[in-house]
Amino acid sequence: MSHFGRSGPPDISDTYSLLILNITFRTTADDLFPLFDKYGKVVDIFIPKDRRTGDSRGFAFVRYKYADEAQKAVDRLDGRVVDGREITVQFAKYGPNAERIHKGKVIEPVSRSRYRSRSRSPRRRHRDDYYRDRDYSKRSRSRSSDRYERDRYRGKDRDYRRRSRSRSASPDYSKGQGRGRYDDDRRSGSRSMSASPARRSPSPRKSLYPRKASYPRVESPDRRSRGRGSPSPRSVSPRGRLADSRSPSPRNSDVDE
DNA sequence: GTTGAGCGTT
16 A cells, blocks of 8 residues: 555556645655545655655655545645645646646647747756766766765765755855856956956955965964964974975965965 | 755656
8 A cells, every 4th residue: 555656657647646845854655645545536646755865855746536636635735734844735737757737637748849948937957967877877887986976976966956956046155156256267267368367356345355465484374373272283393394295385375265 | 964945756
C-alpha cells in the first residue's frame, strides 16, 4: 500500500495530479496517503527526492482518480497543517513529460507549437542539471577519480539551491555582489585591457578610507599581529620564519581581493 | 544538523 512511486507512473490519462507544496522535508507519501485518501481515491503518490541524498524536496504529487475528489482534496487539504507546516495543495500544471495539464489532468503532450514559450512561469529548473550530469558522465567517463567528481557535484548541488533562491528574491547581495563584481572585473580586464584603462575609477563611494598607502610591508604584519592580540611567539623570530621557507609574498599587505 | 520557492519517477 505504500509502494507509491516505486511502480512508476501507472496511468496519468485517467488520473488527476495534485501538487502538494510547502510540506516538511520529513513528510513521506505514507503520511500524505491517509490524508488525501480520506477525501477521495488516491491512485498514486509521488514525492521527488534528491538523487544524491535521497531527501525529500519539500513537495509531493498526489494523483486522484476523479477530478471532483481532487478538487475536494484541494479545497480541504489546501492550507492544512501537516507535521507542523502548512501545506499547499493545488492542481499540477506540468507533467513529467512536459505535458500540459488542465486541472491536474493531462490534456496533451504538447500542442505542436501553439503556445510556443508562453511566459507562464519564468522560474528556473535546477533539475535540468541532473540530466546534464549524464552527459558529463559520458564526457568525462574516462575519469578514474570518482571521489573527485562526486565532490564537485556536491559543491554544485549545494550551490544550486542557494543560488536559485538568492537570484529570485533575496536581499543578500553580500555574496552575489562580490561574485558579480569579480566577474565584472574579469570581463572588464579581459575586454578593455587595452582600451578603457579607466574602468574602476567610477566607484559608488566617493571616498572610502584614505588608508595610508605608505604601509611598510615589514610593519604591516607586525602591527596587525600585535593589534589582533595574537602575540604569536613563534613569529617573534622573523628570521626563523624566513628560513622556514615561508616565502612572504611581496604583494601588498592589505589585499582586498 | 541546516534550507522553504517550486512542478514528477520506471
